[in-house]
Amino acid sequence: MTFLEVYRExxxxxWRSLRRLGVRESDxxxxxxxxxxxxxxxxxxxxxxxxxxxxxxxxxxNVAIARRRLAHVRREISSxxxxxxxxxxxxxxxxxxxxxxxxxxxxxxxxxxxxxVEQRAxxxxxxxxEMSGDEIAELLDIPRGTVHSRLRLAxxxxxxxxxxxxxxxxxxxxxxxx
Amino acid sequence: MSAHDxxxxxxxxxxxxxxxxxxxxxxxxxxxxxxGAEDAILATLLTRLPPPTTPPSGGATGSPTxxxxxxxxxxxGLAKGAGALVAVTTIAVGALSxxxxxxxxxxxxAGATSAAIVAxxxxxxxxxxxxxxxxxxxxxxxGTSSETAEGRxxxxxxxxADRANGRQSTTRASGAPHALAVPAATSATAVTxxxxxxxxxxxxxxxxxAYPESTGSTATANIGGPPNASDxxxxxxxxxxxxxxxxxxxxxxxxxxxxxxxSSALETLARARAAHPNGMLGQEREALTIEALFRSGxxxxxxxxxxxxxxxxxxxxxxxxxRTLAGH
Numbered sequence: 437m438t439f440l441e442v443y444r445e446x447x448x449x450x451w452r453s454l455r456r457l458g459v460r461e462s463d464x465x466x467x468x469x470x471x472x473x474x475x476x477x478x479x480x481x482x483x484x485x486x487x488x489x490x491x492x493x494x495x496x497x498n499v500a501i502a503r504r505r506l507a508h509v510r511r512e513i514s515s516x517x518x519x520x521x522x523x524x525x526x527x528x529x530x531x532x533x534x535x536x537x538x539x540x541x542x543x544x545x546x547x548x549x550x551x552x553v554e555q556r557a558x559x560x561x562x563x564x565x566e567m568s569g570d571e572i573a574e575l576l577d578i579p580r581g582t583v584h585s586r587l588r589l590a591x592x593x594x595x596x597x598x599x600x601x602x603x604x605x606x607x608x609x610x611x612x613x614x
Numbered sequence: 615m616s617a618h619d620x621x622x623x624x625x626x627x628x629x630x631x632x633x634x635x636x637x638x639x640x641x642x643x644x645x646x647x648x649x650g651a652e653d654a655i656l657a658t659l660l661t662r663l664p665p666p667t668t669p670p671s672g673g674a675t676g677s678p679t680x681x682x683x684x685x686x687x688x689x690x691g692l693a694k695g696a697g698a699l700v701a702v703t704t705i706a707v708g709a710l711s712x713x714x715x716x717x718x719x720x721x722x723x724a725g726a727t728s729a730a731i732v733a734x735x736x737x738x739x740x741x742x743x744x745x746x747x748x749x750x751x752x753x754x755x756x757g758t759s760s761e762t763a764e765g766r767x768x769x770x771x772x773x774x775a776d777r778a779n780g781r782q783s784t785t786r787a788s789g790a791p792h793a794l795a796v797p798a799a800t801s802a803t804a805v806t807x808x809x810x811x812x813x814x815x816x817x818x819x820x821x822x823x824a825y826p827e828s829t830g831s832t833a834t835a836n837i838g839g840p841p842n843a844s845d846x847x848x849x850x851x852x853x854x855x856x857x858x859x860x861x862x863x864x865x866x867x868x869x870x871x872x873x874x875x876x877s878s879a880l881e882t883l884a885r886a887r888a889a890h891p892n893g894m895l896g897q898e899r900e901a902l903t904i905e906a907l908f909r910s911g912x913x914x915x916x917x918x919x920x921x922x923x924x925x926x927x928x929x930x931x932x933x934x935x936x937r938t939l940a941g942h
Binding site: 437438439440441443444445447448451452455456461464465468469472473476540541543544547560562563564565566568569570580584587588591594595598601602 | 637
């Protein structure tokens with residue numbers, strides 16, 4: 437395949453993979469470029485021993501890890517600033533709802549950032565995209581047991597982070613009541 | 615979900631808390647690219663690719679189904695100025711979209727892009743700003759040693775002038791994410807709302823100064839961000855590149871086809887083939903050639919060319935279009 441064919445066929449996959457791996461939406465366009473610059477350079481060496489998507493996902497993972505290290509793409513809210521959006525479950529379509537949704541997404545990013553990118557990818561694919569363990573294993577070219585192991589660790593991280601946020605909110609609410 | 619998988623947290627029987635469920639629901643639908651992102655990112659990406667390492671062989675010149683640039687993925691001399699971005703944008707929204715559903719009655723291919731083209735009110739044609747330099751990511755490919763991505767960081771917004779001068783600008787407009795500005799083809803370029811639908815593109819100029827020095831508007835292909843007038847103040851127009859010329863020839867051929875002038879289209883495509891035998895847009899050129907051959911009544915030649923194309927590029931996104939043309 438030519439570079440342009442790879443781009444056309446897999447652009448959406450690369451974008452989604454980067455988002456799964458925790459690249460911020462506002463940074464994803466730049467990260468996509470990073471991925472395809474590597475693809476452009478390495479494509480002649482791609483021999484088809486692995487699936488193209490597996491190869492691309494590996495590149496996406498490395499790009500996501502690198503970007504995660506960069507200070508300017510670190511999350512915009514720290515754990516201390518992560519506020520629990522009020523009425524998160526009942527967001528409507530008005531402006532306030534947009535703000536709440538934005539807050540919720542920031543909070544979600546904060547929670548997911550506590551995971552490794554590998555765990556996060558498995559978590560998002562399984563819990564959000566509803567892919568099966570076998571599908572994830574095939575995509576990532578890893579054993580199904582590894583998928584389940586990463587998912588378990590990711591869930592522990594997710595639930596632990598959410599629990600800490602709730603505890604903090606309760607504490608703050610208690611302080612406010614005094 | 616297989617029988618081996620655990621219950622999902624969002625499944626009703628799970629023991630997820632209300633907050634956990636609410637957070638996960640926020641993530642649903644947030645990982646897809648926005649409309650127009652594919653074309654706009656490609657436009658910028660192409661300007662960052664290194665030039666080809668092997669000189670053009672020219673071996674396929676003269677053949678309707680000749681070289682389609684299978685390995686010609688570099689851009690010779692591309693980052694030389696504003697013309698490149700015009701060409702690349704044209705490519706992104708036009709020529710490269712051959713396989714996505716042409717509509718000969720439209721000014722541009724249907725479905726070519728949904729990248730919004732907006733006008734900015736600057737007196738100088740181009741200026742983009744790039745993100746501050748960042749560390750090049752470690753981009754080890756599975757099974758290989760770790761390596762560094764291309765020397766530049768990852769700006770979707772990049773100063774054309776700075777590209778030309780081989781340096782980066784140092785500022786990034788706040789609050790204007792990922793806008794890609796390209797110079798308007800002429801000072802009369804139509805102003806299209808930012809919400810432009812598919813098919814709204816900035817066409818390359820017809821003859822004349824493609825990149826006016828001091829007048830004219832600036833069109834901005836914008837992904838989800840407003841145009842920023844301050845982005846359009848400093849660059850200088852530079853000569854078109856090989857890619858710009860190739861893209862313009864294809865655009866000319868396409869317009870000829872839309873006018874029903876297949877003979878003229880074939881002449882233009884032959885010029886493109888001769889001038890850019892290993893051009894970046896080889897497949898697009900051959901697909902246009904096949905269509906022009908069919909429309910000019912040269913069905914036998916067209917069918918043979920289509921067969922050759924599909925054999926050479928069975929997985930190409932253009933193959934479906936060629937297959938349709940050939941009546942397969």
